[in-house]
Amino acid sequence: MSRSAPGAAPxxxxxxxxxxxxxxxxFPYDAFARLREQAPVWWHEPTAHTPAGEGFWVVSRYRDVVGAGGDTATFSSDGTAVRDGGGTLIEDLPAGLAPGHMLNMTDPPRHPKLRRLLHASVAPRVLARIEDDLRERAVRIVDAAVAKGECDFLLDVAAELPLQAVAQLLGxxxxxxxxxxxxxxxxLDYADRDLGEVTxxxxxxxxxxxxxxxALLERKRADPGDDLMSVAATATIDDEPLADLDQRMVFSLLLAAGSETTRNAIAGGMLAFAECTGIWEDLHADRTLLAPAVEEILRWTSPTPYNRRTATADVELAGVRIRAGEKVTLWWASANRDAAVFPDPDTFDIRRTPNPHVAFGRGPHFCLGSVLARMEIRVVLEALLDRVAGFEVVGPVERVRSNKHTGIRRLPMRLEPR
Incomplete structure (x- = not known):
């Protein structure tokens, strides 16, 4: 039986x-629409696929997702203070690995201290200095894809600029x-495994x-530069250098976050343009729509569909009692389709404003790389608008087998030069 409130979705x-x-x-948007309506905080019973045979809470409504996401005292990103494992995945990660050490799996007071170390390298004024370089890279990438005629847009375009950018920022x-x-x-891929499994x-x-x-960190300690890994290799918190594990977690997080999420937003955005007749032409005719188009791409694609938290105390959310130590999943992708916040939420609308999406999360864990991600999406769109008159999907779209990343594995497209 469900532990959710009366009237919960069966x-x-x-x-x-x-x-x-x-x-x-x-992404199963229809199922989440039912949850938002009938059981916005719903107990997911364990199944044969559920790690450790342990159920978890599913929070689907915008206001509840945002509220819990901002309450780090009650909903922990670490979780190991109240259970043996924790982290931001449905499956527990062991204490002493990523929880408590990787930025997105830490809580105050540790989290803001780690965040301050890295923020200076991705602040808007710093990133503004590399925008022209990113724009030139985007032009070369798009030109190469257009010259091929037919390409895998995911690999040839969407993945390439974020990958070049993250390499530059990491040193x-x-x-x-x-x-x-x-x-x-x-x-990150689960093509040949299930949650909690390794191959x-x-x-x-x-x-x-x-x-x-x-090896990279050793080089940066010996000869630091102005990149993020040099910061991690040489920084101190409370007059103590970062532990080796903390430094390696910075590398792992920034590599994954910097290459995976933005490529999926770009690819998913291009697929939306391909499926919505006339919108690409509207954007080409009116470049003032570029900024709202970037925001709508982020809302529409929601590259990170959920993050898990752990309840640190008994708490009530939307009339449902959650017990200390239980897993609570915040579904950003569902919140981004909440009709109470977004009129006509299942329409891709590049004129949508305001657009208070939560594709970057909300609260203290708001994505550190949001400025860079927006910049990358924008410069790729600019290059495409200048060089591509039309496009079509010319083969099956393959999606990533994951509930943690709303991703595309393959997007075959034909690009018509402008």
Missing amino acids: ESVVPDLTDLDLFVRG VPQQDRHRLFEWATAT ELSRRALSEMQDYGR
Whole structure:
């Protein structure tokens, strides 16, 4: 039986959110619409796919997602103070690994101290200095894709600029960026495994990525520059240098976040343009729509569909009692389709304003790279608008088998030069 409030959506009409095959067909927006209406805080019973056979709470309504996301005292990103494992995935990560050490899996007072160390390198005034370089890179990337005629838009365009940018910001040689891509993809991809499982491929990729990160950090300690890994290698918190594990977690997080989420927003945005007749022409005719178009792409694609928290105390949310130590999942993708906040939420509308989406989260854990992500999406769109008159999808769209990343694995497209 569901532990949600009376009138809760029966399990028969809500799919198993831990069955990753569900997400290969796209995010289950219809199921979340039912949840927002009938059971905005819903207990997901464990299934054969659920890690450790432990259920979790599903928070789907905008106001509840935002409220819980801003309450770090009650809804912990670490979680290991009240249970043996924690973190921001449905599956527990062991205490002493990422929880408490990776930026997005820490709580105050540790979290704001780590965040301040990295913020200076991705502040708007700093990123403004690399915008022209990103724009030139985007032009070269788009020109190469247009010259091919037919391309895999995900690999040839959407992934390439974020990958080049994250390599530059981390202080990684550009010739190594595709190795980083392969490692990040293997560690985040569930194509051949279920939640909580590892395969030889994912284990090897993680090991190679960690070895690379260690060697990179050693070089930065010996010869620091102005990149993010130099910051991690030489910074101190409370007059103490960052522990080796903390430094490696900075590398792992920034590599994954910097390459995965933005590429999925760009690819998903292009797919939306392809599916919505006339909108690309509207944007080409009126470039003032570019800024709201970027925001709508972020709302529409919601590259990170959920983050998990752990309740640190018994608490009531939307009339439902949550117990200390229980897992609570905040579904940003569902909040971004809440009709109470977004009129006609299932329409891709590049004129939508205001657009208070939560694609970057909300509260103290608001995405550190939001300014960079918006810039990357914008400069890619600019290059496409200048060089592409039309486009069409010319083969099956393959989506990522994951409930943690709303991603596209393959997007075959034909680009018509302008």
